[in-house]
Amino acid sequence: MASDLLSIARSATRAARIQMDVTAQNIANAGTEGYVRRTVSTEEVVTPGYVANNRDVSLSGVRITGVSRNADAFRQAETRRTGADTTRAATEVTGLEDIQAALEDPGIFSAITGFETALTQLAQSPTDTPLRASVIAAAQTMTNSFNIASHQLDAVAKGQQGGAADGVAQVNTLSTELAKVNGRLSRMADASSDRTGLMDQRDMLLQKLSGYADIATSFASNGTVDVTLGGTSGAPLVTGNVAQAMGVTTASDGTIAFDVAGGAVTLSAGSLAGQQQVLLRVADVHGQLDELARTVIDTVNTAQGTGTALDGSGGGALLAGTDAGSMATATTDGAAIATAAASAPPGSRDTTNLTALRNAMIAADPAGTMDNLLYQTSATVQARTTTRDALKTISDAATTALSAQAGVDLDTEAINLTRFQQAFQASGRVMQVATNLFETILSIK
Amino acid sequence: MSSSVSTTTSAFYERSSLDLNSLRAQMEQVQTQISSGNRLAASSDDPLTASRLRNLQRQDAIAKVDAGSANRATADLNLTDSAMTEMINTLQRTRELANQAATGTLSDQQRTSIGNELAELRNNLVSLANTRDSAGNALFGGDASANAYTVDPVTGAVGYVGSGSAGSLELGDGQSVKRSLTGPEFLNFKSGTATTDVFAVLKNVTDAISAGGPGAQGAANAALTSLDDAITSVSTGQTVVGTRLSWIDLNTERQTTMSEARAQDQSTLGATDIPSAYTRLQELATVLQASQASFTKISGLSLFNMMS
Numbered sequence: 001m002a003s004d005l006l007s008i009a010r011s012a013t014r015a016a017r018i019q020m021d022v023t024a025q026n027i028a029n030a031g032t033e034g035y036v037r038r039t040v041s042t043e044e045v046v047t048p049g050y051v052a053n054n055r056d057v058s059l060s061g062v063r064i065t066g067v068s069r070n071a072d073a074f075r076q077a078e079t080r081r082t083g084a085d086t087t088r089a090a091t092e093v094t095g096l097e098d099i100q101a102a103l104e105d106p107g108i109f110s111a112i113t114g115f116e117t118a119l120t121q122l123a124q125s126p127t128d129t130p131l132r133a134s135v136i137a138a139a140q141t142m143t144n145s146f147n148i149a150s151h152q153l154d155a156v157a158k159g160q161q162g163g164a165a166d167g168v169a170q171v172n173t174l175s176t177e178l179a180k181v182n183g184r185l186s187r188m189a190d191a192s193s194d195r196t197g198l199m200d201q202r203d204m205l206l207q208k209l210s211g212y213a214d215i216a217t218s219f220a221s222n223g224t225v226d227v228t229l230g231g232t233s234g235a236p237l238v239t240g241n242v243a244q245a246m247g248v249t250t251a252s253d254g255t256i257a258f259d260v261a262g263g264a265v266t267l268s269a270g271s272l273a274g275q276q277q278v279l280l281r282v283a284d285v286h287g288q289l290d291e292l293a294r295t296v297i298d299t300v301n302t303a304q305g306t307g308t309a310l311d312g313s314g315g316g317a318l319l320a321g322t323d324a325g326s327m328a329t330a331t332t333d334g335a336a337i338a339t340a341a342a343s344a345p346p347g348s349r350d351t352t353n354l355t356a357l358r359n360a361m362i363a364a365d366p367a368g369t370m371d372n373l374l375y376q377t378s379a380t381v382q383a384r385t386t387t388r389d390a391l392k393t394i395s396d397a398a399t400t401a402l403s404a405q406a407g408v409d410l411d412t413e414a415i416n417l418t419r420f421q422q423a424f425q426a427s428g429r430v431m432q433v434a435t436n437l438f439e440t441i442l443s444i445k
Numbered sequence: 446m447s448s449s450v451s452t453t454t455s456a457f458y459e460r461s462s463l464d465l466n467s468l469r470a471q472m473e474q475v476q477t478q479i480s481s482g483n484r485l486a487a488s489s490d491d492p493l494t495a496s497r498l499r500n501l502q503r504q505d506a507i508a509k510v511d512a513g514s515a516n517r518a519t520a521d522l523n524l525t526d527s528a529m530t531e532m533i534n535t536l537q538r539t540r541e542l543a544n545q546a547a548t549g550t551l552s553d554q555q556r557t558s559i560g561n562e563l564a565e566l567r568n569n570l571v572s573l574a575n576t577r578d579s580a581g582n583a584l585f586g587g588d589a590s591a592n593a594y595t596v597d598p599v600t601g602a603v604g605y606v607g608s609g610s611a612g613s614l615e616l617g618d619g620q621s622v623k624r625s626l627t628g629p630e631f632l633n634f635k636s637g638t639a640t641t642d643v644f645a646v647l648k649n650v651t652d653a654i655s656a657g658g659p660g661a662q663g664a665a666n667a668a669l670t671s672l673d674d675a676i677t678s679v680s681t682g683q684t685v686v687g688t689r690l691s692w693i694d695l696n697t698e699r700q701t702t703m704s705e706a707r708a709q710d711q712s713t714l715g716a717t718d719i720p721s722a723y724t725r726l727q728e729l730a731t732v733l734q735a736s737q738a739s740f741t742k743i744s745g746l747s748l749f750n751m752m753s
Contacts (some may be wrong), residue, residue: 113503117510125580199454375496378488395571407453
């Protein structure tokens with residue numbers, strides 16, 4: 001078969017049109033999340049010669065072989081991995097900051113100091129009603145601040161648990177979606193524009209999934225992906241077009257555990273891992289706070305028991321409750337403070353038991369314990385913030401590297417647009433030449 | 446934010462917005478530091494400093510109460526001091542009267558009127574011994590809340606009803622001071638070999654002088670030595686009170702020095718260094734302006750603008 005100038009030009013215009021379409025598509029999606037820049041690959045069409053005509057010139061133009069995505073699987077995997085680490089660290093920092101605020105804002109430390117100084121002040125004049133009332137008021141401030149801190153920690157735990165439950169729901173939605181995409185990909189023809197769209201969708205789903213948990217992926221040649229949760233040796237989440245359900249269980253101390261189809265799974269990255277860490281920390285801090293509250297209650301009440309109240313009766317409990325949340329003052333009567341030694345007469349100005357109470361408080365050192373707790377929490381926040389910033393720099397670099405390779409650069413597209421426009425115009429010119437040639441032959445008279 | 450160079454459009458906008466946001470956030474942080482005067486917004490900004498600041502504030506709160514205790518102790522000891530001065534004056538008048546009664550030229554009638562005045566002076570002394578402190582409790586009664594001394598309505602004998610020791614007040618850092626003396630600590634004294642107290646001595650001499658007769662002159666004469674001993678005992682007590690007052694002064698001075706040191710520490714650790722903070726703010730503002738200007742320039746450079 002011989003060459004046909006007109007059909008060569010026609011194939012060229014068609015190729016240029018498609019290339020311009022793809023360029024326009026690139027420009028249109030320059031800001032679309034997860035969009036990977038497309039390029040059109042072309043191929044020369046040459047009809048192979050036969051025995052009879054193998055000396056013929058047989059050219060048939062150009063043809064589109066496919067639309068390809070400029071996605072680098074390694075960079076995408078890096079973006080997912082570093083992104084998951086950053087999300088975990090960021091979630092952890094936010095949660096820890098909440099814990100810090102819950103401990104610091106209610107002012108437990110200064111409230112304990114306030115109670116101790118009120119006791120010291122009472123020693124100036126132990127029968128003085130206003131001074132006794134100020135001790136009770138200071139005790140109320142102290143118990144209130146413990147209550148507030150306890151409630152705030154509970155709220156932090158609730159928030160994190162809610163976040164984790166939502167995260168698990170999202171993971172389930174995403175994995176179901178991914179299984180569907182896998183199913184469609186396995187039925188799709190090679191290199192069609194639909195297929196590239198599905199692959200974009202697949203990569204975006206993977207990217208979103210990696211925000212919640214650390215995932216390991218294995219890609220098949222047809223573009224489908226199998227996902228395991230919790231690293232390569234973790235539990236399979238998506239296999240072909242089947243997705244397993246992920247679940248979360250909350251223990252009595254508020255900490256959470258994850259499972260896939262009933263089998264326990266350990267996460268080391270992603271927001272879910274961060275929430276798990278924060279909840280462990282909340283449980284730990286809450287335990288320490290409860291312990292501190294118990295120490296204060298026991299110290300005060302034990303010392304009270306060995307003394308005599310203002311009316312000459314034996315000292316009763318001043319504080320009630322068993323933990324930070326239930327801590328309260330047992331009485332609002334300042335006269336109940338047992339300042340005098342056992343069996344002292346009513347109205348005694350003896351301060352033996354008050355001194356014993358103050359010494360017991362100094363020995364128990366609740367303010368020191370609180371300071372230590374605050375220090376530990378804030379030091380953890382500081383250390384985790386440093387870690388998060390480092391991880392963020394790494395993941396930003398990975399994202400930028402991916403986007404530099406897979407993203408759309410408008411300047412390049414502008415050049416391409418001009419180039420393909422010129423190619424189209426040139427092909428048009430070729431058609432004109434073919435027409436002219438044809439007419440030259442027709443006009444032979 | 447990132448060091449690698451990207452060529453894609455969305456990456457350029459993303460990076461620019463990250464950089465500009467980060468600059469703005471840093472400026473806001475410095476601005477908060479300046480306007481609040483505190484270098485730390487949360488403990489996690491500098492955990493160690495935050496912990497030190499917490500403890501400095503705690504020490505401040507404790508020092509405030511200690512200063513209150515010192516003031517109260519000073520007030521009580523001053524009351525003690527003036528009550529004791531009054532007592533010495535009264536005792537000196539008593540001695541003068543006893544001296545008069547000891548001269549042989551007085552008539553029994555004159556001695557009776559001296560006895561009456563002595564009885565009155567003794568009542569005054571009882572009142573002085575029952576002086577109240579700044580909180581309205583017995584000054585010389587130890588922990589007793591009511592009177593330190595009571596007078597037996599029948600015999601007229603004066604008895605101590607307070608407790609064994611005066612309460613002490615803490616001045617901070619483990620130092621303490623007794624707020625007063627108990628009556629027996631300076632009103633009981635040794636005269637000769639026997640231990641007696643001011644009220645008993647006065648009662649004996651008053652009774653003897655009022656009774657008149659030949660024994661009155663001798664009894665008055667004998668009482669002079671005891672009264673001298675009484676005055677010495679009260680004066681000694683007053684010296685103790687003076688020493689305690691100067692001990693409080695010493696402690697207050699030390700506390701003031703410490704609190705100045707703490708304030709210095711607090712400002713060094715926690716306060717914003719305004720000049721350097723302002724310089725930093727200016728520096729950030731310059732960088733932000735330059736970034737904004739360069740962003741506007743670069744984002745305006747699109748090849749599409751050149752094509753027509």
